[in-house]
Amino acid sequence: MKCVVIFALAGAAIGVNGAATTTFPQASGETALPTPLVVSGSFDGGMKRYNRFPDTCQGQKETDEAAAMFIVEDGGSISNVVIGAAQGEGIHCRGACTLTNVWWEKVCEDAATFKQSAGKTSYVIGGGARGASDKVFQFNGRGTVSIKDFYAEDYGKVIRSCGDCTANGGPRHVIIDGVVAKDGGVLCGINTNFGDTCRISNSCQDSGKSCDRYTGVVKGNGSSKKIGSGPDGSSCFVTNFTETCSSGSGGNPTTTTRKTTTTKTSTKTSTKTSTKTSTQSTPTGGSGSGTVPLYGQCGGNGYNGPTKCAQGTCKFSNEWYSQCLP
Ligand SMILES: *[C@@H]1O[C@H](CO)[C@@H](O)[C@H](O)[C@H]1NC(C)=O
Ligand SMILES: *[C@@H]1O[C@H](CO)[C@@H](O)[C@H](O)[C@H]1NC(C)=O
Numbered sequence: 001m002k003c004v005v006i007f008a009l010a011g012a013a014i015g016v017n018g019a020a021t022t023t024f025p026q027a028s029g030e031t032a033l034p035t036p037l038v039v040s041g042s043f044d045g046g047m048k049r050y051n052r053f054p055d056t057c058q059g060q061k062e063t064d065e066a067a068a069m070f071i072v073e074d075g076g077s078i079s080n081v082v083i084g085a086a087q088g089e090g091i092h093c094r095g096a097c098t099l100t101n102v103w104w105e106k107v108c109e110d111a112a113t114f115k116q117s118a119g120k121t122s123y124v125i126g127g128g129a130r131g132a133s134d135k136v137f138q139f140n141g142r143g144t145v146s147i148k149d150f151y152a153e154d155y156g157k158v159i160r161s162c163g164d165c166t167a168n169g170g171p172r173h174v175i176i177d178g179v180v181a182k183d184g185g186v187l188c189g190i191n192t193n194f195g196d197t198c199r200i201s202n203s204c205q206d207s208g209k210s211c212d213r214y215t216g217v218v219k220g221n222g223s224s225k226k227i228g229s230g231p232d233g234s235s236c237f238v239t240n241f242t243e244t245c246s247s248g249s250g251g252n253p254t255t256t257t258r259k260t261t262t263t264k265t266s267t268k269t270s271t272k273t274s275t276k277t278s279t280q281s282t283p284t285g286g287s288g289s290g291t292v293p294l295y296g297q298c299g300g301n302g303y304n305g306p307t308k309c310a311q312g313t314c315k316f317s318n319e320w321y322s323q324c325l326p
Contacts, residue, residue: 019178019202020151021318024103024128027082028295028323036065036092040073045081046297047323049105055086057108060134063088067109072097074116080297080321085131089113096120096143099127101300101320107132107155118142124150126320132184135160144173149319155184157212161191163224164217170194179203180245191216191224192235199237204245211236292324 028046032053037043056067065071067088070078074095083090085106091099096116102124104111111129114122114137121144128151129136136152137159139145145159152158158181161172173196174188181187186209190196193215200210213228213235231238291310292298298307298314299322307314309324316322 020128020149020180021126022128022151022153022180023317024105024130025082025317025321026295026323026325028297032086033069036068036071038071038073039076039078042077042079043070043081044079047080047082047295047321049082049084051084051086052088053086056088057086058088060109063109065089065092065113068092068113072099074120078102079302080300083111093122096122098123098125100125101318102127104129104132104136106130107136110134110138111136113138113140114145115141116143120144121146124148126150126318128152130154132156138162139172139174140165142170142172144175146175147177147179148175149178150180152179152181153183155181157185157189158187160189161194161196161214161216163189163191163214164219164221166219168194168216168218170196170216172196174198176200177202181205182245185209186212186229188212188236189214190235192227197235197237200239200241202240204242206243206245208241208243210238210241294324294326296324298322298324 025047027049029048031048032051034053050069052069068090069083069087070091072078072091072093077098078091079100081102083104088108090104090110091112093112093114093116099112107129111132116122124147126149130153132155134156136155139159140162147159159174162168170191171194174190176187179187187200187203187205188198189212190198192213198211210230212226214224214226216224230236290306291308292306294311297303297305298309300320312324312326314322315325
């Protein structure tokens with residue numbers, strides 16, 4: 001079973017300290033919706049692929065919330081979702097939100113937009129995005145966006161404070177930790193005149209692009225201008241940052257062990273040579289009885305359902321998701 005072998009290899013390339021998983025998971029099924037799915041409370045997508053039908057992607061043309069796949073109300077959360085190419089604006093968070101293990105296979109205008117108010121924090125935990133011709137995350141609200149253990153590939157910027165929004169301002173704070181980013185630009189673009197900050201730690205960008213500083217403007221008052229790049233000691237803070245992303249590591253390429261929550265006695269692993277390692281492939285979490293259908297979830301942090309596959313084998317995908325695969 002070729003796909004399983006690929007999976008196991010990719011698992012071995014997972015970085016350290018719970019850092020980003022750099023392999024896109026297999027979707028467990030398909031869902032196409034004519035309107036955005038509005039989420040208040042928490043939504044677990046079971047790793048199904050979500051698209052809009054008809055397709056709402058219009059490239060970089062400015063669309064709005066109506067073109068999104070998901071709209072998340074303040075305090076809501078989305079986990080274990082694959083977002084396909086046939087949607088315009090990914091996820092719109094109207095307030096603070098938490099996006100865990102969400103994968104964007106082909107970003108259209110952007111992957112997610114954060115609109116929460118000052119004093120609130122939104123979280124992106126795990127997951128990944130690719131094919132973003134401009135931004136992955138658009139930060140239009142205030143407060144803080146924290147991005148942890150996320151993977152970006154073939155993108156423009158990972159996150160950008162709005163350059164020229166109506167009633168633009170700040171401050172907006174970005175925290176980036178354990179992120180792996182390849183074939184793209186900076187991890188964050190911030191407006192220093194609005195008091196924005198960006199703190200990057202334990203991350204890699206394969207051309208060393210960390211932070212761009214801009215002067216933000218209010219819509220109608222010209223365009224936002226770039227005024228500098230890299231850490232400056234007052235708005236961009238960068239620690240444990242590397243250009244070496246090849247190991248899949250989020251900033252510590254020499255370490256070869258990985259923390260897991262597996263209950264088995266941990267065995268030594270080597271990220272270089274092994275195609276199968278017990279710590280990488282041992283599903284975590286879960287305790288319920290019953291069985292899991294093919295492509296269903298069978299493990300992951302926070303998962304409490306059954307772990308026994310009715311068909312196939314339970315394979316570790318990442319910290320938050322293990323899946324029954326043939
Ligand atoms: C508009 O731009 C001018 C010149 O760049 C600047 O002095 C002024 O503060 C800006 N006003 C707003 C509301 O952004
Ligand atoms: C940088 O890496 C070292 C060694 O892994 C770690 O002890 C330290 O906490 C890291 N710094 C930050 C800001 O995460």
